[in-house]
Amino acid sequence: MASTRRHLAAAAFAPLLFAQQAVAGLYPGLSNLNHTCSLVDPILSCSSGASDPSAVDTCCTETFGGLVLATQFWNTYTGFESQGQVLPKDAWTLHGLWPDFCNGSYTQYCDLTRQYDPLPAPNTTTGTPEGTPVPAWRGPDIGTFLGPLGKLDLLAWMNKYWVAQPDWLNGDFWGHEFSKHATCYSTFDVECYGPQYHEHEEVADFFETTAAFYRRLPTWSWLEASGVRPSNVTTFSLSDFAGPLTQAFGAVPYIGCSGSKFNATDAGKGSTDAGNTVVNEIWYYYHVNGHVQRQEGIAVDADIAGGRLTNCAQTPGALHYYERTAGSEV
Numbered sequence: 001m002a003s004t005r006r007h008l009a010a011a012a013f014a015p016l017l018f019a020q021q022a023v024a025g026l027y028p029g030l031s032n033l034n035h036t037c038s039l040v041d042p043i044l045s046c047s048s049g050a051s052d053p054s055a056v057d058t059c060c061t062e063t064f065g066g067l068v069l070a071t072q073f074w075n076t077y078t079g080f081e082s083q084g085q086v087l088p089k090d091a092w093t094l095h096g097l098w099p100d101f102c103n104g105s106y107t108q109y110c111d112l113t114r115q116y117d118p119l120p121a122p123n124t125t126t127g128t129p130e131g132t133p134v135p136a137w138r139g140p141d142i143g144t145f146l147g148p149l150g151k152l153d154l155l156a157w158m159n160k161y162w163v164a165q166p167d168w169l170n171g172d173f174w175g176h177e178f179s180k181h182a183t184c185y186s187t188f189d190v191e192c193y194g195p196q197y198h199e200h201e202e203v204a205d206f207f208e209t210t211a212a213f214y215r216r217l218p219t220w221s222w223l224e225a226s227g228v229r230p231s232n233v234t235t236f237s238l239s240d241f242a243g244p245l246t247q248a249f250g251a252v253p254y255i256g257c258s259g260s261k262f263n264a265t266d267a268g269k270g271s272t273d274a275g276n277t278v279v280n281e282i283w284y285y286y287h288v289n290g291h292v293q294r295q296e297g298i299a300v301d302a303d304i305a306g307g308r309l310t311n312c313a314q315t316p317g318a319l320h321y322y323e324r325t326a327g328s329e330v
């Protein structure tokens with residue numbers, strides 16, 4: 001989601017890369033042979049050994065976006081409850097697995113031949129009128145790619161845990177996550193899958209990898225173990241979230257809030273705290289050892305590349321962690 005990532009400087013986009021890369025994989029001319037990653041000692045992303053794409057196998061080492069963010073949502077409804085799109089009880093939902101550059105900036109829609117997002121946001125590769133337009137996908141939603149690959153179990157799991165933010169359909173949201181973000185990993189390029197590549201194989205691989213990271217990050221339970229449960233009567237402090245999650249994850253995550261700014265609320269009148277007041281996102285940051293598909297993340301602090309740790313209000317008791325709407329949670 002572009003809208004939740006305002007804290008990252010738009011100036012950090014790298015427009016010079018797009019002319020070539022927006023229309024093909026990240027490394028044009030890459031052979032589809034000899035990417036047997038188990039024969040290669042895994043190289044840690046963002047380390048000096050990963051910095052030169054011509055010196056490593058880009059299918060086995062993350063050479064493009066090596067700062068990996070496993071992101072989750074806390075929403076209270078979906079807007080499509082009547083169609084069975086509901087939220088999982090006692091769990092935050094999966095947002096995505098994003099490949100930021102090692103310096104904390106990021107790019108998006110890196111391969112327009114794999115553009116399956118019906119609602120591109122932004123609508124150009126750079127987010128400016130000068131960028132390459134990202135055409136809306138008009139085909140069947142990306143979830144339909146999984147049946148022919150024999151992955152209906154994955155699709156069912158995704159419908160349960162990878163639930164879109166309010167008023168988006170899940171399948172549209174997955175297409176957004178794949179095309180905006182997954183195409184910017186060096187290791188999901190189609191050449192990495194060899195000469196017998198099946199159409200959309202890397203889509204399923206990305207979804208599986210993303211699910212694997214998510215499954216190791218039980219945010220709801222980590223909070224609950226510290227007595228932090230959603231409530232529509234109590235308010236919370238930032239430390240109620242930052243403390244337990246940092247302890248459990250092993251590094252400081254980013255905590256995101258939406259909703260009113262604290263000093264625009266009655267409780268915050270006269271305050272200079274302009275942080276938002278409704279907790280709704282957690283971003284866990286990693287470097288990864290070898291390709292992200294190996295699922296070996298090394299937890300790193302969310303400000304490792306200089307970004308902020310939160311946009312939430314920091315006044316004690318300023319935050320809401322709302323209960324889900326009756327009927328939205330199953």
Ligand SMILES: *[C@@H]1O[C@H](CO)[C@@H](O)[C@H](O)[C@H]1NC(C)=O
Nearest residue numbers: 011012013014101102103105
């Ligand atoms: C961040 O890294 C990317 C990829 O190496 C580069 O294109 C971009 O210019 C860098 N941004 C800044 C602000 O240094």
Ligand SMILES: *[C@@H]1O[C@H](CO)[C@@H](O)[C@H](O)[C@H]1NC(C)=O
Nearest residue numbers: 029030031032033034035036
């Ligand atoms: C793949 O590896 C084999 C065995 O080392 C080698 O003979 C061949 O040239 C390689 N092909 C490419 C495209 O790298």
Ligand SMILES: *[C@@H]1O[C@H](CO)[C@@H](O)[C@H](O)[C@H]1NC(C)=O
Nearest residue numbers: 122123124129132133134135
């Ligand atoms: C992108 O969106 C902006 C704002 O809605 C609009 O003015 C512009 O024409 C769009 N550009 C493309 C390439 O669709």
Ligand SMILES: *[C@@H]1O[C@H](CO)[C@@H](O)[C@H](O)[C@H]1NC(C)=O
Nearest residue numbers: 261263264270271272273274
């Ligand atoms: C809220 O705080 C910000 C920054 O401290 C300040 O610029 C803004 O004017 C304040 N807003 C209100 C409504 O007091």
Ligand SMILES: *[C@@H]1O[C@H](CO)[C@@H](O)[C@H](O)[C@H]1NC(C)=O
Nearest residue numbers: 076231232322323324325326
């Ligand atoms: C709790 O409050 C949120 C935000 O106002 C609302 O969306 C939700 O429906 C409420 N949940 C319950 C169980 O009242």
